[in-house]
Amino acid sequence: MSASQWRRAMNSAATAAAPTTAARAALSPRPVAASGAGEVATPSWLARFGARIQLRHLVVLAAVVLYPFVASPFFTYQIGAQALALGLIALSLTFLGGYGGMVSLAQMTVAGLAGYLVAIFGTSSVATISLGWPWWLAIGFALVGATALAAAIGWLSVRTEGIYTIMITLAIGVAFFYLAQQNYTLFNGFQGFSKVAAPELFGIDFKEPVAFYFVALACAIAGYLLVRHLVRAPFGVALQGIRDNPRRMASLGYHVTAHRVAAYAVSGLLAAVGGVLMVWYNGRISPGTVNLNAMIGILVVAVLGGMKHPVGAFVGAIVYVLLQNFAIDLFVRERFNLVIGGVFLAIVLFSPDGLLGLWAKLRSSLVQTQTSHQKRRQP
Amino acid sequence: MKATKKRVWVRSVLGAAACAALMGSAWAQETLKIGVLATLEGPFAVPGQDGYRGADMALTEKNGMAGGKKIEFVKVSSDATPDKAVAATRKAVEQDKVQIMIGPLSGDEGIAVKNYAKTKPDVTFINGSSGAQATTLNDPAANFYRFNTEGAQWMVGLGEAALAKGYKRTFLISEDYGFPYSQVQGFMASYCAKGGKVIDKAWVPLGTKDYASVIAKIPKDVDALVVVLGGSDAVNFLTQYEQAGGDKPMIGGSITVDQTVLNYKGKRRESLLGTMSAGPMADSIDTPEWKKFVADYKAQFKDGFPSPSLFAYLYYINTKATLDALDAVKGDLSGGQKAYRAALQKTDFKGPAGEVKIDSNRNGVGTTYITEVTKAPDGSFYNKVVKTVPNISQTLGLPEADFKKMGLGTRDVPDCRK
Numbered sequence: 001m002s003a004s005q006w007r008r009a010m011n012s013a014a015t016a017a018a019p020t021t022a023a024r025a026a027l028s029p030r031p032v033a034a035s036g037a038g039e040v041a042t043p044s045w046l047a048r049f050g051a052r053i054q055l056r057h058l059v060v061l062a063a064v065v066l067y068p069f070v071a072s073p074f075f076t077y078q079i080g081a082q083a084l085a086l087g088l089i090a091l092s093l094t095f096l097g098g099y100g101g102m103v104s105l106a107q108m109t110v111a112g113l114a115g116y117l118v119a120i121f122g123t124s125s126v127a128t129i130s131l132g133w134p135w136w137l138a139i140g141f142a143l144v145g146a147t148a149l150a151a152a153i154g155w156l157s158v159r160t161e162g163i164y165t166i167m168i169t170l171a172i173g174v175a176f177f178y179l180a181q182q183n184y185t186l187f188n189g190f191q192g193f194s195k196v197a198a199p200e201l202f203g204i205d206f207k208e209p210v211a212f213y214f215v216a217l218a219c220a221i222a223g224y225l226l227v228r229h230l231v232r233a234p235f236g237v238a239l240q241g242i243r244d245n246p247r248r249m250a251s252l253g254y255h256v257t258a259h260r261v262a263a264y265a266v267s268g269l270l271a272a273v274g275g276v277l278m279v280w281y282n283g284r285i286s287p288g289t290v291n292l293n294a295m296i297g298i299l300v301v302a303v304l305g306g307m308k309h310p311v312g313a314f315v316g317a318i319v320y321v322l323l324q325n326f327a328i329d330l331f332v333r334e335r336f337n338l339v340i341g342g343v344f345l346a347i348v349l350f351s352p353d354g355l356l357g358l359w360a361k362l363r364s365s366l367v368q369t370q371t372s373h374q375k376r377r378q379p
Numbered sequence: 380m381k382a383t384k385k386r387v388w389v390r391s392v393l394g395a396a397a398c399a400a401l402m403g404s405a406w407a408q409e410t411l412k413i414g415v416l417a418t419l420e421g422p423f424a425v426p427g428q429d430g431y432r433g434a435d436m437a438l439t440e441k442n443g444m445a446g447g448k449k450i451e452f453v454k455v456s457s458d459a460t461p462d463k464a465v466a467a468t469r470k471a472v473e474q475d476k477v478q479i480m481i482g483p484l485s486g487d488e489g490i491a492v493k494n495y496a497k498t499k500p501d502v503t504f505i506n507g508s509s510g511a512q513a514t515t516l517n518d519p520a521a522n523f524y525r526f527n528t529e530g531a532q533w534m535v536g537l538g539e540a541a542l543a544k545g546y547k548r549t550f551l552i553s554e555d556y557g558f559p560y561s562q563v564q565g566f567m568a569s570y571c572a573k574g575g576k577v578i579d580k581a582w583v584p585l586g587t588k589d590y591a592s593v594i595a596k597i598p599k600d601v602d603a604l605v606v607v608l609g610g611s612d613a614v615n616f617l618t619q620y621e622q623a624g625g626d627k628p629m630i631g632g633s634i635t636v637d638q639t640v641l642n643y644k645g646k647r648r649e650s651l652l653g654t655m656s657a658g659p660m661a662d663s664i665d666t667p668e669w670k671k672f673v674a675d676y677k678a679q680f681k682d683g684f685p686s687p688s689l690f691a692y693l694y695y696i697n698t699k700a701t702l703d704a705l706d707a708v709k710g711d712l713s714g715g716q717k718a719y720r721a722a723l724q725k726t727d728f729k730g731p732a733g734e735v736k737i738d739s740n741r742n743g744v745g746t747t748y749i750t751e752v753t754k755a756p757d758g759s760f761y762n763k764v765v766k767t768v769p770n771i772s773q774t775l776g777l778p779e780a781d782f783k784k785m786g787l788g789t790r791d792v793p794d795c796r797k
Contacts (some may be wrong), residue, residue: 074473078466182555182584184790190556190585191487194461194494284491288460325470328456336456337420 064217068210077209077281079321084216085281087317088223088274090301091310092267095227098307099236100263101243102158106169108298109176110150110268111275112290116180117142118279119193126188135199143272150268151261158260173295181287192286196279206280216277220314223270227310230266239263304347306354315355319343411448411710413701414455414471416482416492417507417694421458422586422610426690427484430508432680433687433694434481437702439679445702446710453477459484461491468492472502478712479705480504481698484690486511486530486558496520503716503723505701508693512561512787515742516773522716524723526700526735527693528659528745528771530561531568531788533633535775536768537657538570540749541630544655546603548576549630552593552616553607555582555790562607562632564788566657568775571795577605578796587612590619597625607632613640621650631656634689636752638662641760651760654752660692660732661748661764672731696730703728733769744772 068076089111097103122138124130133141157168180187198206198215206212230236239259241249246256279285288294297320305316327339351358415434418427431454443450453475457463464483471477480502483492489509496504497520506514506525510533515525541549549570553559567577578601581593593616597604604627608616613635629651636656660669672695676687687695704722712719727736733746746769750762774782786792 072473074469078469078473082466178584194491282462282465283494284461286461286487289462293458325466325474328454 068213073209076213081213081216082281083317083321084220085274085277086301087314088220089271090298090313090317091223091227092270093298093302094307094310094313096263096267099231100239102165104169105166105295105299106153106173107271108295109173109290110146110271111278113149114142114146114272114275115279115285116187117145118276119196119285124193125195126193129188139276142276143269146272146275147265147268151265154261154264158257174292177287177290180290194284197283198280219273219277223273224310300344304354306356308353309356312354312356409449410451412451412453412475412477414453414477414480416455416457416467417484418459419456423459423484426688429688430484430690430694432683433691434698436676436679437695437698441702446705448710457483457488461487464488465491465495468495472499478502479701481701482507484508489514493520493523496523501715503720505697507697508690511557515740516787519740524741526697526737526743528743530558531565531775532771532773533658533747534562534565535747535771536749537566538575539573540655540766541570542573542575548578548601549603549605550597550601551577551580551605553582554585554612556585559607560788564793565775567793571793576795582790588615590616594620594623601627603628603630605630606635609634629654633658651752652754657747657749659745659747660689661750661762662686663761663764664732668729669731696735700726700735738772742773744770747771
């Protein structure tokens, strides 16, 4: 190893030495965990979970649960449910990029494969290809298949870094798009599959806006909690260590490649759930769902919201979906894409951490003015 | 003092806002919202813009009124994908509360919007320019109307015209999706029945840049090529075929030999002369209705094309039918739009390029123009109308039973290799 490389390694180690908040939270002993071992009947994990809940969490939860009863079916379905499904796919990228340091453009491809597999194993308009299996079996295979694809993409690309990872995942995504468009025996070419519907269960038709919204909400919350849990778990902490300094983690005995591939697999599972929701939401899937625009769209959503926190994916998705739907009413109709582009540019320009970064800045400046007021009042 | 002043100011603003809101709602009763969906993004952005021009023209002709109400267009856009088309339609119907919806532009979008129409029986859907056969043939929606003819109908009569020129054996090159399947069927249905042979078909993906392998496959003993490509695909193929030394005459689809291709500057541009194609309109129709339509288009849209495109024409006739029927029922959309739909069904007017009326599946029955590339006195090339085939139904001039036996056009249907 040359001296310059050593120096660089030592420098990056120094910056990484300041532990991230998540890592600190995971490493510091929590008093609640100790009490869980005592006479209280509640299991320790539940108590630990309860201790972390704050008022703002309950407020957001109440808002998203009450939302469909206040909003029109259009807002419930096209804005709410779509943002949740899209947010889940973006969340997979936030996990991979924000905590693993690997930006993959192929997350939409993984989601798209899950959607295609639901159509192929389940029922659709193309009876010659669709196998007509019950919905739970089709979904099971779709999730497993898409997760396997994500792991394979990870296995191919983890030995590269930065822009090379982006290039490899871009190439895989574009290759999948052309495969789907030109293969007729499995993907039904340009036309794809239509009439892929969410099932009816316990007398509830999950195609209906409110019912589908709650399915999407449940999946989104589960995905969010999974990511929140993982980034505090030893696996997530190691992943963040690898993000900050892979060489040091390797010398500590961590298998860097295995951790990265596992991160791809986890993110693949999240994207696959989002993909299944997406195909139910649209009722159809065709190569247009996984084209380059859609792939970049996921990156835009993740960056828009902010990659530092899992909730950013959903915030970004809400803004993205709102813009897609309403930008056309704001401005000269023929040029409405200019509004969308302008908003994206403004957010990224003024806040590199996306909307969450903007929020954090706003809050810190508010707190500062408050404290300065208090100081002035003191004699 | 300052506080009261402020309060007065706030109150007057509130009062003004309330007045405006009241006036707004009173105004709203006189206004009828109609949704218009075309594409302002993606590969069909330019045709989509011309589609809006066609719709605007039909409304301007009526001074913005129909059935005694002021008509307001709620324009929404897709990128030619079915997902986006349904999302945009849903926004217009459920959020902007339009009662009539015009659109979409392309074939697969049309099928998706038709399926959505079934979930909204109280809203009437009228096609924009989409031309997939399945929209009205497979499982049609009772509230989806299409006043234009579709891709297969546009090619009826071209088969006979090709045979009359002595093209008995042909080789087909076509894009691999729904619309060209329909076009190919429209051509082959009569061509095969009258003894023509399409000895092989080359299906290429939309947006193919390199045609070398296809050109190498063209056999020496064919009389002509059937080329159903559009836009840049057509230009790429023609250029590469010329460079490879190809000299077979050609038969084109409805969007193959348009102005972009005719302005093509290759060495052997002359080889395009005599290329036949067919479509629901042609630039050189010699009727007063068509000439008036072109003159109106040019007067109204300084930034438009030199002559209205296919999309402007199709949006125009569909919008005109929509508004005429509103006039017929005096703007009455009550009772689940029953009277309005009856009026739509009875629509029969002389459009710029022939009669506009619909069959029992609510699909257009209309005229097809067979054209041939000809040199104008000033040296420019144009599509000259050589034959007009009126009254073409969706069964392509075949008895219904025969058509059903053949089925809808796909990669393998119809087939006449030997």
